[in-house]
Amino acid sequence: MNKSYIDLHIHSLYSDDGEFTPTQLVEMCYEAGVKIMAIADHNWVKAIDEAKKKAGELKMEYIPAIEIDCTYRGINLHVLGYGIDYKNPAFNQLGEDILKQELNCSLKKLELTNQLGFDLKKEQLDALSSNGVYTGEMFGEALLKDERYFNHELLKPYRKGESRSDNPYVNFYWDYYAQGKPCYTEVIFPSLEDMIQLINNNGGVAVLAHPGNNLKGKYEIFDEMVEKGLQGVECFSSYHNKETNDYFYRKAKELDLLFICGSDFHGKTKPAIHLGKNGCMNPKEIEELLMKYQLIRG
Numbered sequence: 001m002n003k004s005y006i007d008l009h010i011h012s013l014y015s016d017d018g019e020f021t022p023t024q025l026v027e028m029c030y031e032a033g034v035k036i037m038a039i040a041d042h043n044w045v046k047a048i049d050e051a052k053k054k055a056g057e058l059k060m061e062y063i064p065a066i067e068i069d070c071t072y073r074g075i076n077l078h079v080l081g082y083g084i085d086y087k088n089p090a091f092n093q094l095g096e097d098i099l100k101q102e103l104n105c106s107l108k109k110l111e112l113t114n115q116l117g118f119d120l121k122k123e124q125l126d127a128l129s130s131n132g133v134y135t136g137e138m139f140g141e142a143l144l145k146d147e148r149y150f151n152h153e154l155l156k157p158y159r160k161g162e163s164r165s166d167n168p169y170v171n172f173y174w175d176y177y178a179q180g181k182p183c184y185t186e187v188i189f190p191s192l193e194d195m196i197q198l199i200n201n202n203g204g205v206a207v208l209a210h211p212g213n214n215l216k217g218k219y220e221i222f223d224e225m226v227e228k229g230l231q232g233v234e235c236f237s238s239y240h241n242k243e244t245n246d247y248f249y250r251k252a253k254e255l256d257l258l259f260i261c262g263s264d265f266h267g268k269t270k271p272a273i274h275l276g277k278n279g280c281m282n283p284k285e286i287e288e289l290l291m292k293y294q295l296i297r298g
Contacts, residue, residue, distance in 0.1 A: 004280040006287060008038040008063065009080065009209065009234060009262020012047040013130075015067075016102070017137045017170070019267025022051035025275075030058050032275040036287065036296060038065035038082065040209075040262075044095040045086040061296045066091055067209055068199075069098060072192035072225060076179045077214050079195050080234065082260075083295045084204035091202075098187060099133065105185035106134040112183040113139050116154060116176070120146070136173025136183070137269040144168060166272040174213075196229040205258055205293055207232035212244035222251060232258030236280040238273045239264065245279050258293055261286055 011018035012025055020028065022039060025047075029037045037060060039047045048064050055062035064086045067078050084091065106125070113120055124142045125134040143149055144158055158168035164175070176183045196206040208214075208222070208230055215222060222233070235248035236259070252259035261280035265273050280286065290296045 002279050002281055003033070003274075003276045004236075004261050004278055004283040004286075005033055005276065006036040006261055006280065006283045006290075007034045007263050007265070007276050007278060008036070008040070008065065008082070008260045009067070009237070009264045009278075010037060010039045010275065011067075011264070011266045012039050012041055012051070014044045014046045015042040015266070016129075016131070016133050016135050017042075017266050017269045019269070022047040023054045025265075026051050026054040026058065026060065026062075029275055030060060034060075034276045036061040036063070036290065038063040038262075040065040040067040040080050042067050042078075042095075043069060043091075043098050045084070045091045046095075048086045063290070063295050066094075068094060068195045069187070069189045070192045070195045071189050072228075073221060075214065075218065075221075076189060077192060078209035079192060079199070079230070080207040080209050080232075080260075080262075081195075081199035081202075081204040082207060082232075083293070084199060085202040088202050090198060094190070098189070099131070101187045102133045103131075105187060106132065108185045109134055109136075109139065109177065109183055112185070113143075113176075116182065117152070118143060118146075118149065136177030137169040139177070139183070140169040140172030141269075143172075167270045169269045170266070192225060192230070193228050196231075200229070205231050205295065207234060207258060207260060209234050209262070210237040210239045210264065211235075211248055212237065212240040219247070222248075223255070226255050226257065230257075232260060234262050235259045236261035236278045236286075237264060238262075238270075238278055240279060242279070258289055259286065260289075 157164040
């Protein structure tokens, strides 16, 4: 996959499924040749001050950002907010509200997981979680490391060399804990429209994350979202194949939207994903757009 000097979708340990500190991520981006970056944690903006400071020391462009869970027409989506006034406590309040729900859902996830034919213990998940939230990725990690299940049929696709082994933990999440899957537990997320308004009211630009993942088979509603105020799309994503990248690149051009590139780097939960590798063919074009939208200096 093409490597770009722009990566606008990175997660720190402030995301439940992230691994590295904000400072570590900035240093890792610097080493990887990324010059324009954004940490977009799930529903939190806690990483920004620390990352911004380190990026300034290394003379890198840093864009304040967040990735917000939201819904549109019953579909769970992620909307990215760039250039936001992250000092507004409303952004971290999103994280607090969702954290409470996720804590309530975690034991239900454990129950549903064990109904698949396992006998995981709460202690195994507590060893992986820093805040009591059990993510689908954590269930994947716990099960794949459990000696009792080395030959379990359900886990075979995630073993080395098998069909889902590139990013085994997050693939396990997508296969069993995502919306519509057997271990899905519902969290009530805010609406896409309300989150676009929150981002815009705080000086930011609202961008749909990895649409190839969340809009599978429903690409036609992307235009509706733009009519609702969506201003951009992450057309270049580590999740997308070339055809998906091309489709949303053309849509962005057709609808005159901001288009961006992001690796969605998390660390150990997505080991096949690397900083700056997001399929972007022409980062200069994105850099010019970021200047147009006043997200970076000219």
